Amino acid sequence: MVTIIGGGLAGCETAYQIAKEGIKVRIYEMKPEKFSPAHTNKNLAEIVCSNSFKSNLHTNACGLLKEELRLLDSLLIKCADETSVPAGQALAVDRENFSELVTKKIKENPNIEIINKEIKEIPEDSEIIVISTGPLTTEKLSEEIMKLTGVQGLHFYDAAAPIVEKETINMNIGFYGDRYGKGEACYINLPMNKEEYEKFWNELVNAEIVELHEFEKREIFEGCMPVEVMAKRGIDTLRFGPLKPVGFTDPRTNERPYAIVQLRQDNKEASIYNIVGFQTNLKFGEQKRVFSMIPGLENANFVKYGVMHRNTFINSPELLDETYNLKSNRNIYFAGQITGVEGYVESIASGMVVGKNIVNRIKDKTKIVFPETTMIGSLSKYIATPNDKFQPMNANFGIMPQLEEKIKDKKIKYEKLADRAIENLKNSLQK
Numbered sequence: 001m002v003t004i005i006g007g008g009l010a011g012c013e014t015a016y017q018i019a020k021e022g023i024k025v026r027i028y029e030m031k032p033e034k035f036s037p038a039h040t041n042k043n044l045a046e047i048v049c050s051n052s053f054k055s056n057l058h059t060n061a062c063g064l065l066k067e068e069l070r071l072l073d074s075l076l077i078k079c080a081d082e083t084s085v086p087a088g089q090a091l092a093v094d095r096e097n098f099s100e101l102v103t104k105k106i107k108e109n110p111n112i113e114i115i116n117k118e119i120k121e122i123p124e125d126s127e128i129i130v131i132s133t134g135p136l137t138t139e140k141l142s143e144e145i146m147k148l149t150g151v152q153g154l155h156f157y158d159a160a161a162p163i164v165e166k167e168t169i170n171m172n173i174g175f176y177g178d179r180y181g182k183g184e185a186c187y188i189n190l191p192m193n194k195e196e197y198e199k200f201w202n203e204l205v206n207a208e209i210v211e212l213h214e215f216e217k218r219e220i221f222e223g224c225m226p227v228e229v230m231a232k233r234g235i236d237t238l239r240f241g242p243l244k245p246v247g248f249t250d251p252r253t254n255e256r257p258y259a260i261v262q263l264r265q266d267n268k269e270a271s272i273y274n275i276v277g278f279q280t281n282l283k284f285g286e287q288k289r290v291f292s293m294i295p296g297l298e299n300a301n302f303v304k305y306g307v308m309h310r311n312t313f314i315n316s317p318e319l320l321d322e323t324y325n326l327k328s329n330r331n332i333y334f335a336g337q338i339t340g341v342e343g344y345v346e347s348i349a350s351g352m353v354v355g356k357n358i359v360n361r362i363k364d365k366t367k368i369v370f371p372e373t374t375m376i377g378s379l380s381k382y383i384a385t386p387n388d389k390f391q392p393m394n395a396n397f398g399i400m401p402q403l404e405e406k407i408k409d410k411k412i413k414y415e416k417l418a419d420r421a422i423e424n425l426k427n428s429l430q431k
């Protein structure tokens with residue numbers, strides 16, 4: 001018997017993958033007995049916000065992930081396809097129909113039992129446990145998880161700066177270096193003159209921000225203030241904060257810049273960089289528009305936008321292996337947003353990996369680690385790779401191993417990466 005705590009997107013995919021192999025599964029879902037601040041309907045696999053599963057295009061990272069999930073017989077993507085509504089190149093669903101259909105499929109499966117109950121302690125009567133309680137895991141269970149992960153191992157808030165693809169940073173403007181030439185010169189620095197800074201500042205303070213849910217509002221801590229809030233304190237506040245230019249000389253002018261934006265390496269391969277101090281509540285479109293005004297980022301590809309929201313997630317690089325299995329207790333798996341994958345489709349993908357691995361484990365077969373050249377494999381790799389600044393990650397081409405040949409045209413490059421992913425996934429399935 002496998003016990004799954006949380007019947008959301010990840011939990012339902014995991015349950016289906018296990019049950020279809022004839023193995024008994026029990027799902028504990030607290031709804032309708034108790035609802036998180038964002039959940040409102042009684043069904044499983046509730047879509048809490050946007051009804052979009054993002055692009056269906058092969059050349060889009062999330063589109064590729066969905067294509068891979070279809071190849072792997074994902075129940076949730078199948079239900080999304082069946083309940084889709086017109087949305088151009090995106091896969092959008094009728095949210096009620098989607099959750100209802102997933103609930104129906106799970107309920108009619110003779111190997112799955114659903115118990116509507118909030119879990120406050122990790123059950124001891126099950127051989128294998130999957131924790132998939134999502135970004136709004138209840139307080140009591142979070143305390144239990146903390147016992148497994150240690151206090152440092154569980155985060156309740158996500159304050160992440162945007163991440164850009166290194167290849168798309170204009171290095172005719174950007175230069176490597178640390179303040180006063182100290183350290184390893186691992187930052188990429190983007191200098192600004194007075195005019196560029198003032199234009200940027202003006203757009204930043206007037207940009208549109210997202211409306212936060214009541215439960216997401218909290219006091220601002222100085223060390224973790226949204227960049228736009230800091231900017232609104234005065235035109236020079238950023239120049240005395242994260243955009244401080246002291247200790248730098250712009251190699252193009254041999255002078256100290258008026259302000260400097262620093263980018264920090266975000267993965268081992270140095271293919272993606274985050275913008276230091278730019279945690280933000282700006283709308284995604286506004287982030288693209290305003291942050292692209294920073295000299296050097298005019299053509300930057302944003303693989304992840306900045307966010308500041310309630311999000312329970314564990315420190316996966318320390319705690320999990322590439323099958324989302326807890327290293328300190330092999331009977332426990334985590335799946336979904338709580339592992340640090342971010343987004344509906346990414347949560348489903350992690351549920352897929354967990355489900356398939358539990359099946360193999362019960363059948364005494366080897367672990368399934370998808371090739372890192374696939375989107376599903378690169379996400380698993382990302383969450384299990386040492387990273388002392390670990391932040392949740394969505395599907396993007398920046399976390400995949402790059403192609404051997406350098407291709408400038410982004411569309412052609414993504415097409416080749418996507419073709420390679422599908423071919424490698426198909427090959428791995430034949431083994």
Ligand SMILES: Cc1cc2nc3c(=O)[nH]c(=O)nc-3n(C[C@H](O)[C@H](O)[C@H](O)COP(=O)(O)OP(=O)(O)OC[C@H]3O[C@@H](n4cnc5c(N)ncnc54)[C@H](O)[C@@H]3O)c2cc1C
Pocket residue numbers: 005006007008009010011028029030031035036038039045046047048049050051117118119120132133134135136137138141213310335336337338342343344345347
């Ligand atoms: C407010 C908000 C908006 C979001 N908007 C988007 C978006 O627009 N697009 C996007 O791609 N992603 C979005 N996300 C991120 C994320 O993709 C979704 O939260 C996604 O639903 C995560 O899937 P999951 O299976 O990990 O968790 P969930 O789908 O949240 O499922 C977790 C389930 O566990 C249950 N549960 C929790 N605690 C317990 C317990 N102790 N015992 C029993 N059951 C429990 C919950 O009731 C829930 O049904 C959003 C997240 C939040 C919080």
